[in-house]
Amino acid sequence: MNAIELDYAIRHFFHVYAENLDEERFDAWTGLFDPDQCTYEILSKENKDLGLPLPIMGCFTFGMIKDRVAMLAKGVLTYRRSRLLRQVSNVQASFTEDGHVLAKANLVVYQSSEEGVSSLYMVARYEATLVLVDKRTLVRKMAVIVESFGIDTMLAVPL
């Protein structure tokens, strides 16, 4: 795979990833993770810059990732039901020596209320380790570094 093919594949990956979450297709979203080995963390830039380990949302196993969205899908959690629209940009990807893909991208999330009032919800950056398995791109490690770590109301749906 050359650099242009890699660029296309990873941009496509992020677009599918974002749309799965926008549409709350939670099974499809968890299906993007390598079930044998994956983590998902949302980290504040504040803690990252200070070298502190506390995530905002820390899923250290595939089971924890599945549980996060199961709680939403099964109605266990009372959360703000805004429509969220994720915009991914500035995607950059490169191969590591062992054939994994390091990817980073910018993320902006807009929220719209039930009465059609939109505003900015989140500014963040993705830092991911991906693997290519049978022509599929799977997540080994996804870190979402949140710059708007003064979270508006709450953060229930993953980013």
Next chain:
Amino acid sequence: MSKVPTQSQINLDWPRQDFSRVPYEVFTDPHVYALENERIFQADVWNYLAHEVELASAGDFVTTWIGSAHVVVTRDKDQSISAFENSCAHRGAQLVTQVRGNMLKVACPYHLWTYSLKGDLMGVPMAQGINGKGGMPSSFDKAQHGLRKLQVKVHAGLIFGSFSSNPPDLHEFLGPHSLSQIDRLLVQRQPKVLGYLRQRIPGNWKLYNENVRDPYHGSLLHQFQVSFGLQQPTMKGGIKLDADLKNTWNHSILSESDKEQQKWVEKAFEGTGKYNPNMKMADPALTQVPLDLGDGYKTTILSIFPTLVIAQVDNTYAIRHLRPKGPDLVELHITYLGFEGDTPKQTYEKLLTANFIGPSGYISLEDGEALRLVQEGIKSRAPGTHEVLEMGGVGAIEDTDYLSQEISIRGFWSHYHKIMGF
């Protein structure tokens, strides 16, 4: 000309002496919010500023908020801790823009007026003029132009500040039971910071004070707790109040007998669609973390007027601080703690259980939404309407040994009403 609202601009109706009716204007009226700065935050209270572990070395500083006031907290070379208003004595510029860092002195970027870490004015560039022209008048006395300082007291590593020139005794302000709980959580083991969380809740800061004094909602709103056995409405617990009724300690103890009352829980939540007794987690590890202290308390929430909460929720330990940003917005700032001597496993487990709290917390994210809904709901209310606080009984405001109550909320309002003077 005073900018503080006058009494005539505020029209609150408190129809019940037991504070079982609270006027909604306390949550929405900008005049009330402005007066709170004068009569609470800048008055005879002790405001939480920071924890000493955040100022480990000489020159370390943090910035924080007391009501609308931005405050700098420093540790000087002599190890003393000072706090002062973050506004230059010259022409008001904000002095420190970072949240935390280290500095030898405080220098205003505008005209380089320089202050000590205690807030004393040390240097005024060109005070003597240049080539015999300009400069400050001979009457200018640096000692009269220091930064506005707070009184500072430290207890158990907690740094408190007061704008009052005559604040109450800190130990009396906290109360004996608060002191014992602070000892239990922050003295018996030495805390360290694992990280910070911030949740900007679009609701009045006093709604959050109600929320932490409201164990009634714990097993109704927070269905995760009930579904996975962390909290049951039948569990033992209750509240203790300080002498002023302003500080509340609410606690719950989970025991084996609570499981036997599951049928009661099922019936209570029948039809709501939120109770999932048969739901299993794919990875339940975070619900299986043993409690560090082994004293049987599953949740202990110590709320100290006006903006401090020291909370143990399951095996999470945190200092919560409320930073009002207007009548309808409050930043809930959380300092999440581990302890010196925690093994790597114990630290990992605290990162697991952190998934219960904060803006993404399985428990706490819901408080953000609930308070947003309250603020939205009361915005459209006609003036002169009230919330109803009768759960647990009306009349006396005193300690209880049960959780289904709103008595501690009435205690908060009784103190608020007294010190606000209306």
